[in-house]
Structures are given as structure tokens and as C-alpha cells.
Amino acid sequence: LSYWGIKEGDEVIIPSYTYCATANVIIHSGAIPVMVDINKEDFNLNIEKVREAITEKTKAIIAVDIGGFPADYNDLMTLINEPKIKAKFNGNSDRQKKLARILLISDSAHSFGALYYGKRSGILADISSFSFHAVKNLTTAEGGALCFNLPEQFNHDDIYKEMCAKILHGQNKDALAKTKKGNWKYDVIEPGFKCNLTDIQAAIGLVELDRYQENLEHRKQIFDAYSEGFKNEPWAILPIYES
């Protein structure tokens, strides 16, 4: 949100059912989280409720893939590209003006590895964020990852460099680069954050990534066992996981 220039006076739409982090980051940016209702089938953002909540102040929508089931990104993309909705949009940073529509963000904390119309979670929205916290399917104890998938007017090599500085106090070189001969000098190009994934966490992540598919298959067996156990209970609503 900081990268996108979202600030006081802006609104960001989120589902009413999610973990608090989705709303907290909006509060930190100074903007207002606007909560809208969810579908009763998949517990994800309801498109018509999103439509009703869009104002001239809306800068982004953060969809959440609850329980790993992706939100309806095709419908959300179609909605934010409708001429009437695009006409309402007021971009007030260079990046917002360049996109010229509401930014679609995916809170993919639950959906690592999920498929939506044959595409993997991570490229379903403009920007997706994964959490590698200890309770997630893939963990590095703490940490996460951002995936950028912006339209062609954006240069993803530039974004990578900008983000590397932003997550490391605004430094334009990381610790490893600085240890290289003749490379001690660096600049601080902005008042950045300190939220880099450490090399130690990345090392854990690489091992976890190798065993991920196997872990998913085990989780599927657990899921099937519960579904089987509850399927004849009249009071139980089984979660959908395919459509």
C-alpha cells in the first residue's frame, strides 16, 4: 500500500471475513478499510457488494482466498475495468495514474499452490501477498513474499529493485552486495521499512518448497477424512474446494 502511494483520505475494500492483518495494513497506511459482505458458499468477497462499496476514494481492493479457495478474480477484474467505474477513479500517485484503475490485491496467505482457471495463486491479481508464518501451509517460521503481476506499462525489473530498497531501510544494496570488493558504498534512497526475508528463512523456505506438493497431498487426505465424517450430519455445511 505504501509502494502504491495509498494514504489518508483513501479507501481500500476488503471482505468482512478475514484475519485482522488485511485491515491492519490499511490502517497503518492512513487509509480506511471498507468491509463488504462475503458469499455464503465460499466465504470470499461478494462482487455485487464490492460494486456498491466503490467510491471516488477507492484506491484498491484486497480479496482474500479464504481456506485456500481463490476469490473470483475474473469477475473482480471485469468490475474494476468497467468504463463507469474507471471514470470514477482518481489516481493521485504516479503509479496510480499509470494504472488508471483500482488496484487488485490478493491476500493469498491461505492459497499457496491453489489453482484458479489453470493459473497458480500469485499471478491472479495485480499484486499478491503470501504469508510464511508458522500456521500457514508453507512456512519459514515468519516471513512472506510479494508477487507482482502488473500490466505491461510496468517494468517488473524496476519494481524488484524498488522493493528490495523499500524492505531494507531504503538501502540500495543488501548486506551481501556490500561485502563484495570495492562495493562498500551505498545510498539510502527513501525512508524504507525493515521487513526483508532473511537468508536463514529463505533457506528453510527452499526445503519446504521441495516437500510442498507432498504436504498438500497429506492435507487433502485429512480434508477428505473430515468431509467424509461430517457429510451425513444435517447441521454441517461442508466447505467447497472445487468449482
Ligand SMILES: *Cc1c(COP(=O)(O)O)cnc(C)c1O
Ligand atoms: C496469516 C494471515 C495474514 C498475515 O500473515 P503474517 O505473515 O502474520 O503477516 C494475512 N492474511 C490472512 C488471511 C492470514 O491468514
